[in-house]
Amino acid sequence: MTNPMIKPGPMICPFCGPRDASEFRYGGDPSVARPGFGCSDADWAGYLYVRENPRGLAREYWVHSQGCGQWLVAERDTVTHLVLRVTEATP
Amino acid sequence: MTAPVPGIEHRYSALRLFREGLRGQRGWTPAWRSPEPRRRYDAVIIGGGGHGLSAAWHLAKDHGITDVLVIEKAWLGGGNTGRNTTIIRSNYFHRESQVIYDASLKIYEGLSRELNYNIMFSQRGNIELAHAPSEMEGMRRVVNAMQVAGIESSLLTRDDVLAMVPLLDPSPYCRWPVFGGMIQRRAGVARHDAVAWGYARAADGMGVDIVQNCAVNGFRIEGGRVRAVETSHGVIEASVFGMAVAGASPELARLAGFRLPLLCMTLQAMVSEPLKPCLHHVVASTPNSAYVSQSDKGELVIGGGLEPVPSYARRGDLAKTREVLASVVEMFPAFSTLRLMRQWGGTVDTSPDNSPILGPSPLTNLYLNCGWGTGGFKAIPIGGKMLAHLMATGRHHDLSAPFGLERFATGRLIDEAHAGVAHD
Ligand SMILES: Cc1cc2nc3c(=O)[nH]c(=O)nc-3n(C[C@H](O)[C@H](O)[C@H](O)COP(=O)(O)OP(=O)(O)OC[C@H]3O[C@@H](n4cnc5c(N)ncnc54)[C@H](O)[C@@H]3O)c2cc1C
Ligand SMILES: [Zn+2]
Numbered sequence: 001m002t003n004p005m006i007k008p009g010p011m012i013c014p015f016c017g018p019r020d021a022s023e024f025r026y027g028g029d030p031s032v033a034r035p036g037f038g039c040s041d042a043d044w045a046g047y048l049y050v051r052e053n054p055r056g057l058a059r060e061y062w063v064h065s066q067g068c069g070q071w072l073v074a075e076r077d078t079v080t081h082l083v084l085r086v087t088e089a090t091p
Numbered sequence: 092m093t094a095p096v097p098g099i100e101h102r103y104s105a106l107r108l109f110r111e112g113l114r115g116q117r118g119w120t121p122a123w124r125s126p127e128p129r130r131r132y133d134a135v136i137i138g139g140g141g142h143g144l145s146a147a148w149h150l151a152k153d154h155g156i157t158d159v160l161v162i163e164k165a166w167l168g169g170g171n172t173g174r175n176t177t178i179i180r181s182n183y184f185h186r187e188s189q190v191i192y193d194a195s196l197k198i199y200e201g202l203s204r205e206l207n208y209n210i211m212f213s214q215r216g217n218i219e220l221a222h223a224p225s226e227m228e229g230m231r232r233v234v235n236a237m238q239v240a241g242i243e244s245s246l247l248t249r250d251d252v253l254a255m256v257p258l259l260d261p262s263p264y265c266r267w268p269v270f271g272g273m274i275q276r277r278a279g280v281a282r283h284d285a286v287a288w289g290y291a292r293a294a295d296g297m298g299v300d301i302v303q304n305c306a307v308n309g310f311r312i313e314g315g316r317v318r319a320v321e322t323s324h325g326v327i328e329a330s331v332f333g334m335a336v337a338g339a340s341p342e343l344a345r346l347a348g349f350r351l352p353l354l355c356m357t358l359q360a361m362v363s364e365p366l367k368p369c370l371h372h373v374v375a376s377t378p379n380s381a382y383v384s385q386s387d388k389g390e391l392v393i394g395g396g397l398e399p400v401p402s403y404a405r406r407g408d409l410a411k412t413r414e415v416l417a418s419v420v421e422m423f424p425a426f427s428t429l430r431l432m433r434q435w436g437g438t439v440d441t442s443p444d445n446s447p448i449l450g451p452s453p454l455t456n457l458y459l460n461c462g463w464g465t466g467g468f469k470a471i472p473i474g475g476k477m478l479a480h481l482m483a484t485g486r487h488h489d490l491s492a493p494f495g496l497e498r499f500a501t502g503r504l505i506d507e508a509h510a511g512v513a514h515d
Contacts, residue, residue, distance in 0.1 A: 021410070022410055025399070026399055026400045026401070041500040041501070042500050044500070045352070045499040045500040046350070048443070048499070049352035049443045049499050050350050050351070050352050051352075051354055051401075053341050053353070053354055053355055053401055055342055055355075055403045056403075058401065060401070078355075078401055078402050078403050078404070079402075079403045079404055080404070081402065081404055081408075
């Protein structure tokens with residue numbers, strides 16, 4: 001990306017430093033936990049389909065797909081798109 | 092049945108236009124009242140977008156329920172209804188979708204007359220392009236499914252497409268060569284604001300109260316029922332509630348104590364400077380993730396796919412703008428010299444199967460109309476009718492029954508994932 005007008009702003013990878021946002025991909029809601037085998041259909045539906053999706057500060061998985069490939073957890077504002085903190089995702 | 096809009100002197104007609112012209116345009120009155128809301132109504136609808144306003148009109152018209160309040164946080168149609176690219180079509184794959192979207196298209200065909208408000212529905216035809224034999228196979232499948240359902244739709248050869256859309260790059264060696272396509276001739280575009288305003292005016296004419304700049308901030312719940320909503324204009328009670336707030340649905344559901352399987356994302360659109368007429372149809376390329384039509388003002392109205400990140404920003408990311416414009420210019424090289432006039436975004440409520448959620452909520456007297464995501468403008472007439480039916484009778488209409496919230500637990504999804512460019 002050469003035109004500064006169309007830069008969505010950098011995201012800071014804890015391994016690679018500040019990199020263009022286009023190098024990263026959103027990877028889902030880290031709060032989702034898989035229920036046990038005996039769970040109800042409603043719990044299973046919740047696991048498959050219901051996400052936090054807050055307006056404002058969100059905790060999200062991201063992956064530096066066009067860089068080091070590392071999975072990350074970002075704290076990002078879903079209204080301003082500002083990324084406040086990025087850490088390594090731990091399993 | 093046409094709208095009993097108050098008194099003949101308030102109807103819009105050529106005669107009235109002429110008369111007001113002679114009187115210096117001094118006789119026009121506001122299209123709807125703005126009363127201070129009362130403390131109690133029979134029915135309250137949250138959200139003054141197309142779906143909420145259409146629901147209010149259908150409560151009054153179909154069910155004779157006129158003690159209705161529509162609560163809108165900002166201004167009428169200021170949500171996705173006033174931000175969308177206005178494509179109206181019914182070429183979906185599954186029978187449940189085909190019948191509901193086609194019922195909507197049919198209402199659109201007579202809506203200007205029904206509402207006594209010109210919504211400028213222009214059935215110019217919607218062409219979807221195929222760029223390869225495999226894509227043509229997919230279209231054959233959709234067109235077959237449509238024809239079996241008795242809904243007009245046909246396949247186009249490469250020559251058909253190039254004859255209808257001469258500005259497309261005809262080279263077989265370009266990035267997105269035209270291989271063929273499909274068309275729904277009854278599909279088209281309408282004026283989005285007029286749809287919201289027309290329903291608002293007609294509903295108001297039947298006695299519905301509409302309040303703008305009033306947000307619902309909470310629910311008063313007793314024994315699994317909503318007793319009242321807390322608003323910026325005080326607490327308002329009702330016997331039955333409907334919710335049609337699109338991108339605000341997950342938040343409002345959370346306030347009401349339940350969660351919805353929706354993800355809010357940004358969908359953007361943009362318009363070019365105005366041109367002489369050069370593009371008759373709506374032309375979309377799903378593989379290339381872009382679509383374009385020409386508005387009555389001459390601007391090219393351009394849209395593309397979703398931004399792949401949860402967002403409530405209500406503005407389009409410039410990286411996506413560039414991607415969409417690159418796609419359009421690949422298909423229509425002549426458009427590369429145009430200047431862009433405006434670009435914007437809306438927060439769309441996407442569901443896991445790209446189909447809406449219509450039906451009861453976990454609270455007994457609160458009904459849902461949401462999950463239209465990127466494609467609910469075309470469904471405003473039917474979505475409002477379904478919500479009104481649910482609110483008035485407490486039961487599903489046949490058309491809305493497959494779209495209940497319970498389908499996510501039963502697994503009976505209506506997967507329209509490939510229903511178009513972000514199923515616009
Ligand atoms: C860029 C773009 C292009 C699109 N293109 C197409 C297209 O070509 N064809 C198509 O069929 N669809 C299209 N869509 C989708 C379509 O716009 C929507 O599905 C449809 O307009 C939804 O209507 P609605 O009435 O449900 O929501 P909205 O019009 O968003 O109305 C919801 C209303 O609820 C109000 N509200 C929110 N919170 C509260 C609260 N707490 N209290 C009170 N009121 C509240 C909002 O202010 C808003 O006015 C597009 C969408 C976008 C963003
Ligand atoms: Zn990295």
